Amino acid sequence: MRSIFTTGAAALAAATILSGSAFAESHAALSGDLVIFSDMSNPAPRAVMEGMVERFGEMHPDLNIELTIIDREAYKTQIRNFLQANPPDVANWYAGNRMLPYVEAGLFTDISDLWEEGGLTETLASTQASMTIGDGIYGVPYTYYQWGVYYREDIFEELGLEAPETWDEEIANCQAIIDSGRFCYTIGTKFLWTAGGWFDYLNMRTNGYDFHMALTNGEIPWTDDRVRATFANWQQLIDMGAFLENHQTYSWQEALPFMVNGEAAAYLMGNFAVAPMREAGLTDDQIGFYQFPQIDPSIEMAEDAPTDTFHIPSGANNVEAARAFLLFVTSAENQTLINGGDGLGQLPVNSQSSVDDDEFLNAGFEMLSQNSPGGIAQFFDRDAPAEMAQVAMQGFQTFMVDPSSLDSVLDRLEQARQRFY
Template sequence: MRSMTAALAASTLLAGGGALAQDALSGDLVIFSDMSNPAPRAVMEGMVERFGEMHPDLNIELTVIDREAYKTQIRNFLTANPPDVANWYAANRMLPYVEAGLFADVSDLWAEPEIAENLASTRGALTVDGAQYGVPYTYYQWGVYYRADIFDELGLEEPETWEEELANCQAIIDSGRKCYTIGTKFLWTAGGWFDYLNMRTNGYDFHAALTNGEIPWTDERVRQTFANWRELIDMGAFIDDHQTYSWQEALPFMVNGEATSYLMGNFAVAPMREGGLTDDQLGFYQFPVINPDVELAEDAPTDTFHIPSGAENPEAAREFLRFVVSPENQTLINNGENLGQLPVNASSSVDDDKFLQEGFEMLSSNAPGGIAQFFDRDAPAEMASVAMEGFQEFMVFPDNLDDILERLEEARQDIY
């Protein structure tokens, strides 16, 4: 029975993949993965098992490495002992490896109609100088998660404009709570706030140019972004002492009702549910409009698979990448029981989970401005680290803004 389903799956894949070589894959396929958290790990192991059933002659070796440790180890193993397939992130995060010639060009995969048509939305994030260097396997939306029960109690609606946002926040503060929880100890959470404020104030194109180093940080438009941010800071919208907390340590403020909202990625939903919040208590809204003249744009970080240039079995690796992005696999691995995120393939179906539905709706029909990866994936690592440190300082000491912007501008001139 088992071999029958495997054969069936293999035949559907072959049919779906179009003109594929008939000879079966053999040899070793070595995969290094950073999907080390329990749910992602199960997903990765499940994919390897299903892929292995389709190709019984192929010997797959999967090595799962701790997600944080992976970020440093990848530099060593790509040069010293390259696997056939490796996990990483899109956009600028992969640029150093592409420039060092460590990731293989997979433009041929992207030329196949199956992939070209269904994965068009993420093509840009995997393109360097006109060629593609990997495939995505999941992405997730960012937005404001809020305590719907507290909003009801105070008679508030989801804000759509900046004025409504400020009025809501004032009402929340008057009720003795904070509007936003955030933990900036590891800096990137402040990067999320900057992304949204800047994209809403100046638009996606300006934001992309800024993270590409084409615009000075001392520009008047950048200052406008910080001025909007400052309105919230001066109101006391953010929790105190956020520079001491990680993003997880900032969660209890929301769960206990001391703060009502959290600007975060969709991965924050699972711990909030575990913390005891029900779906009736939790809501989601798109970050409100600040400047009505710019189109809405969103952050949606994409996680990826790549083939290192030193791969010994690139044929099998390509087949694995095709399998990962196939509509059936995408539907399966991103559903609520598995990753609980959004599938990258347009022919896949999104899970019934209300946050995934809302996020998918938002990204596909209400983000005409464009989709950004995230501050530390769009800007080069060095610039991101200096800038996010500056954002954190600004959130604690807004009066230091001039000094911070001077510093960022100096860094920009050195880095690009």
């Protein structure tokens, strides 16, 4: 009796010690305050962020987590102040050139050692390049989403059309849609960036990913003939009347009802457009998705997939906890959880996570993992420096409204390129 009891107790004690040491290894006991500033202010992302903090807090009972959620638009200007005056331990931001000013000023910490130690170089390999500037890696991604053409499957069926794969099919489809009294594409360019998406795709299909990156890095003049070729393809669609009329007056949300009402057949957009389409009453049978068609068969397909990120500001006080939080955010398990349909409804960045069973997420995941050999771009306004992005997107809008302004637009962009780089 007694011996059994003692051995049992000893085994129990040994088990506690074992599990205790395992616990200590994976989660070094964290204490103090962890201050997080987040821009995930829309309802679904806010719930995701709060859920992550709650679960991380349960793992580290001694850690006091202070989460501040700031309106997503306001955050874009506030980050400049708080990174300098009142830096948190963890902050949200975006990948690519969007983080360059902060990296150059030394306001984000280089965490390439964390990428090595945590094995992120393997699990997050697909997004490593977008987090790298020079020799350093300055943050971790937590979600990304595909861009592509969302179209009205029922309208395509009614007209007997198939999702296009080549530019000729695209033009033929578009002509059929216009003949039926609709616009091929809805778009709202009041806030400019939607036109940036069109330019990204047309340029990556016409000239390829490497050319596109060189152009957004300021290495190629905007008056180059290859750039003109991109605009020529664009003009082909504009001259047909493919785009929604008066698009310069609408935001992207205001352009959505035209597709819902069947006045336009498709929308080149990020995956975040699916949720409002469903809310507006379109069923999954009515919404289809296809990859932006090929223009030049000799050019490898490349895609836009903007990545949202977490960073450790260099003024962080509790670096240890911040690093643990970043590992937690990018872990396969957490990635599966937060990117699911009832969370962000986007793509997980960790290659060991599973994608939620959703028609569009599956399509996007397949496209980005198998059918984007050329590369993955962030988005025009994240790949190009902010000042250049602003003037270039104004140029795209001007061109879309009046294609005859092409020469003056390209001259303006070229002047801007010479000034900003």
